[in-house]
Amino acid sequence: MTRNRALVYVEHPDKGIEPAKHFKVADSEIDLDGVALNGGVLLKTLYVASDPYIRYRMREPHLPSFCPPIQLGDPVDNSGVGVVLRSEDPKFKPGDYVAGYLEFAEYAVYPGKIVHGYKMPLTKVDKVPGVPLSIYVGTLGMPGTTAYQGIKYFASEKLKSAKKMFVSGGAGAVGTFVIEYVKHIAPHVKIIASAGRPEKIQILKEVGADIAFNYKDEDTKKVLEANGPIDVYWDNVAGPTLDAALKNLSDGGLIIACGAISQASHDENSVVRYFDEVFKRSLTVRGFAVYQGESAAVVPKFYEEIVPLVMQGKITSREQRYNGLENAGKALADVHVGANVGKPVIVVAEE
């Protein structure tokens, strides 16, 4: 028998995530040689991701939202990478690396009970030379796909004539992808980007932002007034940052509503005061969630277009690693207070 450590969800939060309160590290045992596979595979988990949207899954299960709830008593699950130990599925053989929607557990059998209908089947992945497999939970995973889906589907046309773009939350895995990908497909566009820590401002510059600023030190509205108007705004945060953007968009401007991290923890201060700019400036707002809606039509082209850009160093990655599931709760909380620098990756086991 082998220890099987997991991070279990035990209490619904009111506002922010408190790791010690809302999660529990639970050890059980698993018989790696004998556990029934029922036609599936037994995986050893290597990496799982922390993403801001997980906060939306931490809710009373009767409340509707865009993503399924996590049930109290179940392990957290999210995108991850594992290695196949045993398989009854002809698509996989022992030693294969797979990416998919994985449990926060050292070992698990898939399809498991908690994949909650999420449309992310296990996919065999190849190691990209020189890059850790954890890239499949970041640049080549959900965050990268999010950025690609939003830019490719909603902004490609507009970017041809756009002069300036603003990206909030620019130093995260989605934000850096957006900046680098826009610089690749529309190099004439000047990019203004914000983040909330000095190390992140450095990242914004590394990935090619023309103007990088710390929204805690500088007033977003003033920065945009001085450098705008902006034609496209990629919104990861909503709230007051969105308000600042609304006041500085050009007529006919485009907002891509990708996330609202300022609202994810139900902060009552994160309201939008200048929604009326949407009609005053003839704005278009396109909201989307990754893998969902009409914009998901571009997702099948993702690997084909992006893997070469990763290999050429045009799309880059950076991660902050959390070692062991005992630190996974902190990783889930950190993204809501901006404490991480780079994509938060929980290393469950070494490659």
Place this chain on the structure above:
Amino acid sequence: MTRNRALVYVEHPDKGIEPAKHFKVADSEIDLDGVALNGGVLLKTLYVASDPYIRYRMREPHLPSFCPPIQLGDPVDNSGVGVVLRSEDPKFKPGDYVAGYLEFAEYAVYPGKIVHGYKMPLTKVDKVPGVPLSIYVGTLGMPGTTAYQGIKYFASEKLKSAKKMFVSGGAGAVGTFVIEYVKHIAPHVKIIASAGRPEKIQILKEVGADIAFNYKDEDTKKVLEANGPIDVYWDNVAGPTLDAALKNLSDGGLIIACGAISQASHDENSVVRYFDEVFKRSLTVRGFAVYQGESAAVVPKFYEEIVPLVMQGKITSREQRYNGLENAGKALADVHVGANVGKPVIVVAEE
């Protein structure tokens, strides 16, 4: 010499419009036979309109907005209908009826000094049998064009597959046009509509709303929960009504942001709390102002398509008349407190 009464703008409001404080009725004299035309026309004003957006023009002139400010000491101006008394412009002759952007004055020479670059040249109009000429400031004027531009350009395609639509501010000149026009082009769509007075609920039913409710008596969110989800939301009001709609849109739903009357008077309570639904539900929001932006491309087809519908009784009108410029201030204020029923028309002189 003839008396020339005008409504002059004399003070910027902080919040709502107070007629006695912000306007002054000023009488001057005009020599109708001798006043210089400088190549233009002398008009006798018949009707001018009160529209909610005028509140946005009542501001310090250095503040930017989507419409030009009215200068202190100038007459208010807005869409209106007049009759030509004298003309040096070959397009017009005495006795012609014209619609355009007119001063709130009994007589004026056009092009005048205060048309502020508004792209609404004087247009010769024909009397529609059985209908007062004031229809050119309502159903066949700016409000009708607003409704037409928004539905035709942004919603025509979506309405083909939509099942349900919600219209707020449904009893106003824009709202009734939206309801009747959607029922004409997409009769399968069930329409839920709101207004704030019993007489207005009656209007909603007359124009074909399937579910008509008074948002002061019934909770908008509950009505939409019981009758939704909605696929299209025509937003005239923003604020809490928009929030209720955001929570009840179907995935991939469409919001047409036409106005934000709840915000026009800078009411701090009129914030949007659930903007995050835009990404959660993969929503599209299309804002526009009449005659502006790419959606204005459909405006040239307006008369051709709509005049026959008016003559067939498919698009109807209702107005509340205010007699004389001495009551024009009240007409401008009433639209912000829902006091009018029907399009507010200021009768400056009888036809």
